[in-house]
Amino acid sequence: QIQLVQSGPELKKPGESLKISCKASGYTFTDYAMQWVKQAPGKGLQYMGWINTQTGKPTYADDFKERFVFSLETSASTAYLQINNLKNEDTATYFCARALIWWGQGVMVTVSS
C-alpha cells in the first residue's frame, strides 16, 4: 500500500536550519510529484509547492520562495524539505503529500529561542 513516512519532530533555534524527510513506498517514486503543505498551530492548510520527482525541479508558492528548498534522493524514494534561517513563524506541522491524496503523518517543527 502507498505510504509516506516523515521524519520526527524538530526543536530548533531561530537562525538554524533543518531538513525533514518524506520516504515513499508502495509505488514508483518518480511517477508522481510530491507536494508540501504547512499548517501553523491552530491554523489552516497552506500550500507550499511541489517538486517534479522525475526532473528534480521544484516550484514554490510565493510565501516559500526564500529559505525553503525541496530536494530528492530518488534512489531512496525520499523527498526532503529544508528550511534555512529558521524564524519563529516557521513553527508548524509540515506535510508531504502525493497528489494531495496520500499524505505523510506530518512533522511538527518548533522554532524557539
Next chain:
Amino acid sequence: DIQMTQSPHSLSASLGETVSIECLASEGISNYLAWYQQKPGKSPQLLIYYASSLQDGVPSRFSGSGSGTQYSLKISNMQPEDEGVYYCQQGYKYPFTFGSGTKLEIK
C-alpha cells in the same frame, strides 16, 4: 493566486442532521475542487475530488456539487465520526490554494 472563501467558519449539527459547507473561488476553477476532512493531530483525508467524485472508502453520506466558482460539500445523516475540520482546495491553477476551513461539531 486563486482565493478560496469557505463558509461557515464553524457549524454544529445533531446526529442524523444534514449539513452543507460552501466554497467560493475567486475565479472559475472548472470543477478542480477537492474536499478534505482533518481530525486533531492527523493528516487531512481526501473526501471528494473533481467537485463531486467520491474518494474510495469514503461513506456515501458525503457528496459534493457545484461548478464555475461555487462549490459545496453536503454531509447527510451526520455521524459522531464526522466531527472535524473540513477544507476545500482548488487544483486548477498553481499555487493550489485551500479554504480557511470549517469546524464541524456535534450539537
